[in-house]
Each structure stands twice: as structure tokens, then as C-alpha cells.
Amino acid sequence: MIETKPIDGKAFAANLRARIAEQVADLVRTRGVTPGLAVVLVGEDPASQVYVRNKAAQTLEAGMASFEHKLPADTAEADLLALVARLNADPAVNGILVQLPLPGHIDSTKVLAAIEPAKDVDGFHVVNAGRLAVGLDALVPCTPLGCVMLLKHHLGNLSGLKAVVVGRSNIVGKPAAQLLLKEDCTVTIAHSRTRDLPGECRQADILVAAVGRPEMVRGDWIKPGATVIDVGINRVPKEDGKTRLVGDVAYGEAQGIAGLITPVPGGVGPMTIACLLQNTLTATRRQNGL
Numbered sequence: 001m002i003e004t005k006p007i008d009g010k011a012f013a014a015n016l017r018a019r020i021a022e023q024v025a026d027l028v029r030t031r032g033v034t035p036g037l038a039v040v041l042v043g044e045d046p047a048s049q050v051y052v053r054n055k056a057a058q059t060l061e062a063g064m065a066s067f068e069h070k071l072p073a074d075t076a077e078a079d080l081l082a083l084v085a086r087l088n089a090d091p092a093v094n095g096i097l098v099q100l101p102l103p104g105h106i107d108s109t110k111v112l113a114a115i116e117p118a119k120d121v122d123g124f125h126v127v128n129a130g131r132l133a134v135g136l137d138a139l140v141p142c143t144p145l146g147c148v149m150l151l152k153h154h155l156g157n158l159s160g161l162k163a164v165v166v167g168r169s170n171i172v173g174k175p176a177a178q179l180l181l182k183e184d185c186t187v188t189i190a191h192s193r194t195r196d197l198p199g200e201c202r203q204a205d206i207l208v209a210a211v212g213r214p215e216m217v218r219g220d221w222i223k224p225g226a227t228v229i230d231v232g233i234n235r236v237p238k239e240d241g242k243t244r245l246v247g248d249v250a251y252g253e254a255q256g257i258a259g260l261i262t263p264v265p266g267g268v269g270p271m272t273i274a275c276l277l278q279n280t281l282t283a284t285r286r287q288n289g290l
């Protein structure tokens with residue numbers, strides 16, 4: 001029987017934030033530059049409100065300036081685009097993030113395309129996606145960046161490993177695959193139309209689940225000893241009427257099969273905000289020619 005070890009993303013993220021705070025302090029002391037992050041929230045989605053609050057708090061804790069813009073749910077697309085244009089032009093703002101999802105009447109593709117690529121700390125702009133795809137320096141989406149940091153920390157060299165990414169979103173699946181390819185993994189992107197999805201997953205030394213479907217990946221889809229990165233954050237109802245968080249992987253079934261696995265909560269999730277701070281620091285340095 002394999003002993004399955006949990007990957008503690010919460011502890012890793014706390015350590016990363018502490019290292020970022022030291023680098024921010026150094027930037028302030030030696031260059032007089034304080035990184036600034038603007039976060040824009042449209043509407044009152046409860047989970048988004050929590051994420052935005054945590055982003056602002058952790059930005060300040062890292063010694064950066066935080067600019068929060070909370071707009072009503074009925075904000076016109078043109079007004080959001082005008083705010084993005086103001087933030088693009090503001091020298092105190094080094095990073096801009098528009099919290100997703102946006103209300104249905106706003107075209108998120110248009111909004112993300114309006115963000116200055118050098119300030120696109122989410123890494124969602126086509127310029128950054130394209131730069132990542134052709135192997136140039138890019139601002140990289142935070143969640144997949146966090147996944148690959150955890151993998152490198154626990155496995156060391158990823159070269160030659162077979163990675164299967166389940167999910168093809170622009171936010172997680174596609175950039176995760178690009179980052180794993182950059183580490184010389186042999187990468188498969190699988191999705192809802194993949195024939196024999198369990199069979200594809202069973203080939204993986206590294207299995208990244210990013211489908212947004214509670215516990216879709218079953219224990220018998222996992223190759224014995226594989227490393228499983230669970231990106232899913234799904235709220236499912238409990239019997240008492242409250243909800244609990246589960247990932248895209250049936251965590252209990254993975255015990256005794258996976259070698260390493262990220263739990264939900266406490267795995268990949270906390271890495272998202274830590275990597276946002278990392279990207280804000282990177283963007284600030286580049287904007288100052290450092």
C-alpha cells in the first residue's frame with residue numbers, strides 16, 4: 001500500500017509571501033519603489049468578495065500598496081473599461097486584476113484585452129498568453145504558476161514526466177499545460193470530449209485536475225504513486241443545509257494510490273494569491289527596468 005502524502009499549499013504560500021515581503025522591503029529601501037496592485041470587483045458574488053478581501057489584506061501584508069475598486073453589479077461595460085484605462089495610466093498602479101466571473105452583461109474577453117499587458121498580473125491578456133506559448137518572458141496565470149511551483153518543490157526536476165491536465169480553460173488548463181511543457185514534461189490536455197478519460201489519466205505521473213466538477217476524478221483513474229494536483233474548488237451542500245468545499249478529485253479514494261496530493265482546501269487555492277503578489281513584484285521590477 002502506498003503512503004499518500006498531502007502537499008501543504010497553505011504553508012508553502014505563507015513562506016512564499018514572506019519571501020516576497022522581504023523583496024518588496026528591499027525594493028522600497030534601495031529604489032524608493034512601492035509595488036501597487038489594483039483589484040476591481042464588479043457585483044456582490046460572495047466567494048469573489050472573500051477572494052478580493054484576502055487579496056487586499058495580503059497585498060498590504062507584503063508591504064505593497066492596495067487599490068480596491070468595488071463597483072455595483074449593474075455597472076455598464078463602458079464604465080468598467082474607462083476604469084481599466086485610468087488604472088493603465090496610473091503610475092502608482094503596477095498590477096491590475098479584474099476579479100472573475102464578471103456579471104453576464106459584461107464581455108470579459110473585451111475587459112481583459114483592455115488591460116495593459118505589462119500590468120496584467122493575472123496573465124490573462126492574449127499578449128501574455130502568446131508570450132508564454134512561444135517561450136518568452138510573460139506574466140503567467142497565478143493558479144497554474146502555483147501548481148508548477150508546488151510540483152518543482154516536491155518532485156525537483158520534472159523533465160520527461162508524463163503530465164495529464166484535465167481541463168482546457170484559458171485560466172488554468174491551457175497555461176498549466178504550457179508551463180509543464182516548459183519544464184520538459186510530456187503533456188496531454190484532456191477534457192470532457194476525451195475518449196477514455198480514465199485511461200488517459202492512468203498514464204500520468206503528474207495529474208492536474210481543473211474541470212470544476214466535484215470529485216470527478218476517481219481513485220482508479222490515478223496511476224499508483226502519481227502526484228495529483230487538484231485545482232477544483234467546489235461548494236457542495238451538506239445535510240445540515242450548509243456547504244463544504246471539495247476538489248475535482250475524490251480525495252478519500254486517492255488515499256493509498258497517489259504518492260502526493262493537494263488537499264482542498266489548503267492545497268492549490270492559497271498559492272493563487274501568493275503568486276498574484278509574485279506577479280505584481282515581477283511586473284513592478286520590469287516596469288522599472290530592473
Ligand SMILES: Nc1nc2c(c(=O)[nH]1)N[C@@H](CN(C=O)c1ccc(C(=O)N[C@@H](CCC(=O)O)C(=O)O)cc1)CN2
Pocket residue numbers: 047051097098099100101122142143233245264265266267268269270271272273
Ligand atoms: N481575476 C481572477 N479571477 C479569479 C481567479 C484568478 O486567478 N483571477 N481565480 C479564482 C478565485 N481566486 C482568486 O481570485 C481564488 C480561489 C481560491 C483561493 C483560496 O485560497 N482557496 C482556499 C479556500 C477558500 C474558501 O474557503 O473558499 C483553498 O483552496 O484553500 C484563493 C483565490 C476565480 N476568479
